[in-house]
Amino acid sequence: MEANPNLLLELVNMEMPFGKYKGVTLCNLPVSYLEWFQRKGFPEGKLGALLATMYEIKLNGLEDLLKPLKKLKK
Numbered sequence: 001m002e003a004n005p006n007l008l009l010e011l012v013n014m015e016m017p018f019g020k021y022k023g024v025t026l027c028n029l030p031v032s033y034l035e036w037f038q039r040k041g042f043p044e045g046k047l048g049a050l051l052a053t054m055y056e057i058k059l060n061g062l063e064d065l066l067k068p069l070k071k072l073k074k
Contacts, residue, residue: 011054012069017047026050027066031058 011027021029034055042048042055057063 007050007053008066008069009072010050011057012066012072014050026054027063027070029054031055034058 012025014026016022016024016026016029021033029051034051037043037051038055042052057065
């Protein structure tokens, strides 16, 4: 699957809309929180897809992919 640059931009711009980490940018969520979602089930829709993507990025040590995008943060 090819990476969607817009999806990656959303990871550095979108904030968690609810819960313990409300207001935290998705790319800055702790891996433990993403692991919890992995076990319990990601929310449906766009947010769930973004959280699942962030989980995979952190799981595979690919966070460096987001560094240049953080510099472009809106």
